Amino acid sequence: MNQLQVLLNEGLIRTKHVENAAVIDIKDGKVCASTSGFYVPPENALNLTYTFYKNLLQVRREGLYFKEKYYKCVRADEYSIYLQNVQGGLILAKTKSFILVATYKVGMYPSVCVEAVEKLAEYLREKNS
Numbered sequence: 001m002n003q004l005q006v007l008l009n010e011g012l013i014r015t016k017h018v019e020n021a022a023v024i025d026i027k028d029g030k031v032c033a034s035t036s037g038f039y040v041p042p043e044n045a046l047n048l049t050y051t052f053y054k055n056l057l058q059v060r061r062e063g064l065y066f067k068e069k070y071y072k073c074v075r076a077d078e079y080s081i082y083l084q085n086v087q088g089g090l091i092l093a094k095t096k097s098f099i100l101v102a103t104y105k106v107g108m109y110p111s112v113c114v115e116a117v118e119k120l121a122e123y124l125r126e127k128n129s
Contacts, residue, residue, distance in 0.1 A: 004033035011120045012102055017112035024049060024099040048101060052094050066090055082114060093121035096128050
C-alpha cells in the first residue's frame with residue numbers, strides 16, 4: 001500500500017462518511033491510488049482532470065456523468081467541485097499535482113465527506129508547496 005492509499009484510508013474512509021476515494025495525477029490523468037475495490041476508468045480520470053481546466057462552467061450548468069451516473073452540480077470553483085444525485089454524491093478537490101475524488105452514499109453525511117476531502121487536499125497542497 002503506497003502513502004497516498006494510506007492517506008485515503010486514514011483520512012477519508014475512516015470517517016465512515018466517504019464510500020470510496022481515489023487520487024488522480026494531473027500530469028498524466030491517471031489514477032495513482034484508490035481505496036479497495038474502487039476503480040476509476042481511464043476516460044473518467046481524464047474527464048475529471050479536464051473538468052477543472054476546460055469544463056468548469058459547463059459542469060456548473062449541466063452537471064457531470066461519472067461511472068455512468070449523472071450528478072447535479074452543487075458547487076464548482078477552481079479548487080473544488082461538489083456534485084450529488086439521489087444515491088449520494090461526488091466530491092472533487094484539486095491540488096497542484098492531484099485531483100482527489102471521493103464518493104458518499106445515502107445515509108452518509110455530505111458535510112463530513114466534504115470536510116475530510118478538503119482537509120486532505122489542504123494537507124497535500126502544503127506538502128507539495
